[in-house]
Amino acid sequence: MLLIPCPWCGPRDEIEFRYGGQAHIAYPSDPESLSDEEWADYLFMRDNPRGWWSERWMHTAGCRRWFNLTRNTATNEIGASYRVGEEPPPEGSAR
Amino acid sequence: MTGRRLAAPAGHGIDRSRPLAFTFDGRSCEGFAGDTLASALIANGVHVVARSPLRSRPRGVFAAGVEEPNAFVELSAPVFRPIVPATGVPLVDGLVAMPRPGVGRLPPGDTGAPAARHRHAHVETLVIGAGVAGLRAAFEAAQAGDRVMLVDERSWTGGTATSGDEVDGEPALGWIATTSGALASASEVTVLTDATALGVYDDGYIVVYERSTPIERVHHVRAGRVVLASGAHERPIAFARNDLPGVMLASAALLFADRFGVLAGERAVVFSTNHAGHEAATALTAKGLEIATIVDPGEGGKATDAARAVGIDVRTACAVVAADGDQGVRSVTIAGPGGATETFDADLVLVSGGWNPTAQLWRGIGGGLRWDDDRTCFVPDAPNARPGGPSGGRGPSWLTVVGAAAGEVPSSVPYWYTPADDLSEHFVDLQRDSTVADVLDAVGHELRSTEHVKRATYIGTAIDQGRTSGALTTAIVNQAWGEGPGAQGPTNSRPPYTPVPYSVLAGVDRGPVLLDPIRTTPMHDLHVERGAVFENVGQWKRPWYFPEGVEPLHSAVERECLAVRRAAGVMDASTLGKIELVGPDAATFLDRLYTNRMSTLAVGSIRYGLMLGLDGMVFDDGVAMRLAEDRFLITTTTGGAAKVMDHVEEWLQTEWPDLRVYATSVTEQWATIAVNGPKAREVLTAAGTDIGLDAAAFPFMTWREGEVASMPARVARVSFSGELAYEINVAGHHGTAMWEAVLAAGAPLGLTPYGTESMHVLRAEKGFVIVGQDTDGTVTPHDLGMSWIVRKDDSDFIGKRSLRRPDTVRPDRKQLVGLLPVDPDRWLPEGSQVVSPEHADTAPPVPMLGHVTSSYRSPELGRTFALAMVTAGRERIGGHVVAPTLDGPIEAEVTAPVFYDQDGARRDG
DSSP states (O other), X not given: OOEEEETTTEEEEGGGOEEEEESXXXXXXXXXXXXHHHXXXXXXXXXXXXXXXXXXXXXXXXXXXXXXXXXXXTTOOEEEEEXXXXXXXSTTOOO | OOOEEOOTTOOTTOEEEEEEEEEETTEEEEEXXXXXXXXXXXHTTOOOOEEOTXXXXXXXXXXXXXXOSSOEEEEEESSOEEEEEGGGOBOOTTEEXXXXXXXXXXXXXOOOOOOOEEEEEEEEEEEEOOSHHHHHHHHHHHHTTXXXXXXXXXXXXXXXXXXXXXXXXXXXXXXXXXXXXXXHHOTTEEEESSEEEEEEEGGGEEEEEEOOSSSOEEEEEEEEEEEEOOOEEEOOOBOBTTTSTTEEEHHHHHHHHHHHOEESOSEEEEEESBHHHHHHHHHHHHTTOEEEEEEESSOOOHHHHHHHHTTOOEEETOEEEEEEOSSSOOEEEEEOTTSOXXXXXXXXXXXXXXXXXXXXXXHHTTOOEEEETTTTEEEEOOTTSOOOOSOOOOOOTTEEEOGGGGTOOOOBOOOOBOOOSOOTTBEEETTTTEEHHHXXXXXXXXXXXXXXXXXXXXXXXXXXXXXXXXXXXXXXXXXXXXXXXXXXXXXXXXSOSSOOOHHHHHTTOOHHHHSSOOBOOTXXXXXXXXXXXXXXXXXXXXXXXXXXXXXXXXXXXXXXHHHHHHSEEEEEOTTSEXXXXXXXXXXXXXXXXXXXXXXXOOTTBEEEEEEEOTTSOEEEEEXXXXXXXXXXXXXXXXXXXXXXXXXXXXXXXXXOTTSOOEEEEOGGGEEEEEEESTTHHHXXXXXXXXXXXXXXXXXXXXXXXXXXXTEEEEEEOOOSSSSOEEEEEEEGGGHHHHHHHHHHHHGGGTEEEOOHHHHHHHHHHTTOOOTTTTOXXXXXXXXXXXXXXXXXXXXXXXXXXXGGSTTTTOTTSEEEEEEEESSTTOOOOTTOEEBOGGGTTOOSOOOOOEEEEEEEEETTTTEEEEEEEEETGGGGTTSEEEEEETTEEEEEEEEOSOOSOTTOXXXXX
């Protein structure tokens, strides 16, 4: 069970959280101007890297806030968590 | 094989002053405190513990720990356990055991075991395994100031150490006693015995199963550092009839003699590939076991010389060919390099085919293995182990492997089985009755991967998890393919390390209350008193129907529906989700949340709305009530309340944090009593209200606040039946009083309580969909024929762009239609597929046109009817479809999905 550092509540067990997939996929400012391909890319396509990436979590059984987390998908090592609107930290930096 | 207890003082682990009585297979037996069931059975001369599950061959104790593949028993006292190895059961007074080969059996009903308790612990260092390496690691961590937990599956610390062993130049048993004593008295150290680490998980999370009495415990441990000191398991060698009682691991025989003072037999042939086997033979000689000979397939070494020095016959470059006997070993045949055989009288064959580091927990967290040529075994490819080797995972940084588990084991001669023409009694997996012949048969069918061989032979799939068979199988497969012993590793291993009862994992979280919450409305007890039959909707209990006496469902529903259509009915609608959205941007937010515009709603008014997912599919529906300029209350489906709340929070937090809106769930703050029917207005008048009820003052889709039956209420004119309706919302704690007041006032008018089944019939007659029943996450508003609710202006809402996707605008999408069976008495089962009438009698496969989503008998229409999602359904209106059912095809006319009051004339009464 992952030990997830909620930026508001500190380290908590994974079962307190809900997973939200890849982070930093912003809702397009004008969806109507996108082609079908561009909209489908936003809607369906996600990265699937082996290694570090940023993902979204929500502390459902705690503060109920969404935040971002860097995690190594190959080792499950957790890097840093950061709040909505904050820049992702350098790859793999310590929590 | 005739076991016996040695005279005192033999057996440093037992207390002869504390004799214990127990029963095995109906026979009264005796043992001592400190015994395991296995050691006590041997001491009582029990040599056949159970029959093998598939070939029904006699089997005795083979090992001394969790690797035991033979001696499985069912315990009925002191606690019930369906199937456990006798080697893992500490003996207690009054214990009752039966042979239980193969598969355990649960008795009907409760086994009476008290629920296990779950605890959480946080330590700097967790050490798994309390042998010498684990004790040392725990002691060092404690010296450094760590909080330490040390766990071991056995009932004692010290592991498999025996009196001949040394640690740091002093006798091992003394060192173990001193170190264990120091740990026991240290304040921040917890030592748990009879405690198995079931699994090692991410970020130092370990689940430990402690078989303490009378209450068992599960410890959820979060550790900064985990030291894996799980030791090594001795492995067997296959030869003919190597499953006979009396064939035993050499280290097990030594542990039984040294720790428990029990000799497993009188005269042994020792078959050993490594110095530990030879040393065990030498030590057992000193305890009174006669060693007929030591058979070593290799050239021998220092331990060979030591054995010969005490007079033991040692044959190098020889192998055991066969064991023979009826119910146990009586003779043992060996062969030399030239093939000459010799047969010995013996009742034991003590086998030591080398050592496998116990790496299951290491592999369960992603650690890899590498083959070690010197040690002749697979060892954890851990950062602290010797570098090199081709395998993958190096394991997490917080996990250290030490001692025998890290590969500190005796080197051995690679020797796996004695060749023979007939290998069908050369057993590899004793618990699965699988042999070398079975493995070679799998390889002969071109299976190369050990994972495939495992699944073809079932080797390693039994309760012992293949601890004595895995490495042997891997070696045989590699050898059969002409590859080196490290070419391919053993099959993967996963938690739990040893079997654990589900009841232990469940702990106290069982039964109807704690397994999953049950939600009830404030009026629930009144419904129970009235005799309501309930249905589950999400976690909620909702009245399904209110039978009068022994009335069946269909007549109750007919009575309830007719009451609503002709007089008035009342239902408990409290379970509908309710969310209050407050803030200056609440109206802006709702415009983005719903397909229609909510910002234009006047205070005091109500509007129905659909929410879509980003994919354009219907997500939930409900009404929005504008309570003030900056305050809305929205309702959701009963089962969808939590997901809508999540949806609202997600968009507010992640995409539109600039919007000033607070969202609060108020579902349980309100009780909602829906009065429906032409006499609804009379019912409210009778109940007493200061709210003007005539249609001009209080029109459809508005709400008013005032008093009803002298209680403060918010009354909404919304209708899910199509009839004149008032939804009375009161504070939750007024729910029962209001329900009783409305029922009392309405009784003379024919007011009838109705449940969800009648609600479904009434709404379906009107063609009102239920999200999640008529929709399934692949349905757009246009598919439902609800284009009227999708606004056409330039403003955006969630899911809007997806409504233009090529797939979403296909003309042949499934669309909501009504179905009227040609025979008005035939009922279409919900979920039925529908096909074209021309395919009614065609053998499948035939094209599917769609499926029935809702289907009822309508008392008002006097016939059956249904809603369905049908390909290009609106074009088929007027035509026919057929639903093939188990009771024959049912033909139905396709209609518009509104069957009653098409012009909406009844909503004002």
